[in-house]
Amino acid sequence: MSEIESLKGQLDSLQTAALVAFAQAEDLSALQQLRVHYLGKKGALTEVLKGVGKLPPAERPVIGQYVNQTKAALTQALELSEAELAVKGKALRIEAERLDITLSGRKQAVGALHPVQQGLDEITAIFAQMGFAVAEGPEIEDEFHNFDALNIPPEHPARAMHDTFFLKDLHSDSGEPMLLRTHTSPVQIRTMKRFLAEHGEPPLAVVAPGRVYRCDYDVTHSPMFHQVEVFKVDRDVSMAHLKGVLQHFLSTYFEKEVGIRLRPHYFPFTEPSAEVDISCVFCAAKGCRICKGSGWIEVLGSGMIHPNVLRSVGIDGDEFSGFAFGLGVERLVMLKKGIPDLRLFFENDVRFLRRMGVSK
Numbered sequence: 001m002s003e004i005e006s007l008k009g010q011l012d013s014l015q016t017a018a019l020v021a022f023a024q025a026e027d028l029s030a031l032q033q034l035r036v037h038y039l040g041k042k043g044a045l046t047e048v049l050k051g052v053g054k055l056p057p058a059e060r061p062v063i064g065q066y067v068n069q070t071k072a073a074l075t076q077a078l079e080l081s082e083a084e085l086a087v088k089g090k091a092l093r094i095e096a097e098r099l100d101i102t103l104s105g106r107k108q109a110v111g112a113l114h115p116v117q118q119g120l121d122e123i124t125a126i127f128a129q130m131g132f133a134v135a136e137g138p139e140i141e142d143e144f145h146n147f148d149a150l151n152i153p154p155e156h157p158a159r160a161m162h163d164t165f166f167l168k169d170l171h172s173d174s175g176e177p178m179l180l181r182t183h184t185s186p187v188q189i190r191t192m193k194r195f196l197a198e199h200g201e202p203p204l205a206v207v208a209p210g211r212v213y214r215c216d217y218d219v220t221h222s223p224m225f226h227q228v229e230v231f232k233v234d235r236d237v238s239m240a241h242l243k244g245v246l247q248h249f250l251s252t253y254f255e256k257e258v259g260i261r262l263r264p265h266y267f268p269f270t271e272p273s274a275e276v277d278i279s280c281v282f283c284a285a286k287g288c289r290i291c292k293g294s295g296w297i298e299v300l301g302s303g304m305i306h307p308n309v310l311r312s313v314g315i316d317g318d319e320f321s322g323f324a325f326g327l328g329v330e331r332l333v334m335l336k337k338g339i340p341d342l343r344l345f346f347e348n349d350v351r352f353l354r355r356m357g358v359s360k
C-alpha cells in the first residue's frame with residue numbers, strides 16, 4: 001500500500017471512531033473531552049497529519065484536501081451532537097424541577113390550650129362575670145401565708161394532711177423554711193392585706209386561680225394540680241350568698257341545672273364549713289358507678305371565713321363576714337368531660353389531647 005493510501009485509511013478509521021464516540025456522548029462535558037481528543041492541538045487528527053511530511057510534495061495537496069474533508073465531517077458531527085445534548089439536558093432539567101401541583105399540601109399542626117388550662121379559663125371567667133376580681137399569688141410561700149394566717153397553727157394536724165413540699169434551702173425573713181403552696185388559700189391572705197392597705201376596708205370579691213403542690217401521686221392525686229380560690233368579704237355576707245354563688249357557678253359550668261347539697265364538714269380556715277356535692281351529672285342523680293349509687297358527687301370545700309383568718313389580716317370579724325371556697329380544677333374538668341384518670345392530664349399523650357378537641 002502506498003503512503004498516501006495508508007494515510008487516507010488512517011483518516012477514515014479516525015473519522016468512523018470519532019462519529020461513533022460523538023453519537024454516544026452522555027453529556028456536553030463528555031463531548032468537550034472528545035473534541036479535544038480528536039480535534040485538539042495534540043489530538044488524534046494532528047497525530048495523523050505528522051505523516052503528511054513524508055509524502056512527496058506533489059501528493060501533499062491531495063491529502064490536504066482529504067484532511068480538510070475529515071475535519072469538516074468531525075466538526076459538523078460535533079455540532080449536531082452538541083445541539084442534541086443541549087436539548088436533552090434542558091428536558092432533563094425541566095423534568096427534575098417539575099412540581100406536581102395536584103399533590104395536597106402538608107398540614108400545619110396548630111397547638112391549642114391544654115384541657116386543664118381551658119378549665120381554668122372557663123371557671124375564672126364565670127366568676128369574673130359575677131363581678132369577682134382576678135388575683136394571683138406566689139407559688140413559693142412562707143408558713144405564715146400558707147398555714148398560720150389561715151388558722152392552721154404549727155401543731156395543727158391539718159398541716160400533716162397537706163403533704164407539703166418544703167424548700168430546705170430557702171428561708172423567709174423570719175428564718176422559717178419556705179414551701180410550695182399546698183392550696184390557693186394564701187392568695188386570700190395576700191389579697192386581703194393588699195386590698196386593705198389600698199382601700200381601708202371591705203367589700204372585696206376575688207377569684208384566684210393557680211398551681212398548687214402536694215407530695216402525692218395516684219389515680220386521683222398529682223403532685224402538682226390546679227385550684228381556684230373564691231372569696232367575698234363584706235357586711236352581712238351569709239351562707240345564703242355562698243350557696244347562691246355556688247348554685248350559679250356549678251350550673252353555668254356544667255351547662256345544666258345541677259342540684260347542690262352542703263354537708264357539714266371541718267376546715268380550719270372556715271366556720272361553719274361545708275363540703276359541697278352536686279347531683280350526679282352522669283346519671284341525673286339516679287345512682288351510678290361514678291357517684292357510687294348515691295346520686296351525689298363531692299366537688300369542693302367551702303364555708304364562712306373563720307374570724308381568726310379575718311383577724312390575721314386586720315379585718316374586724318364583728319363588723320364584716322365573708323365566705324370562701326376552693327375547688328380542684330382537674331376534678332371539675334374530669335367530671336365535665338368524663339375523664340377517668342387524673343394522670344391523663346400530665347402524660348401529654350397526643351391521642352388524649354386530640355380527643356379533648358384541643359390539638360389538631
Ligand SMILES: [Zn+2]
Binds near residue numbers: 286287
Ligand atoms: Zn351517678
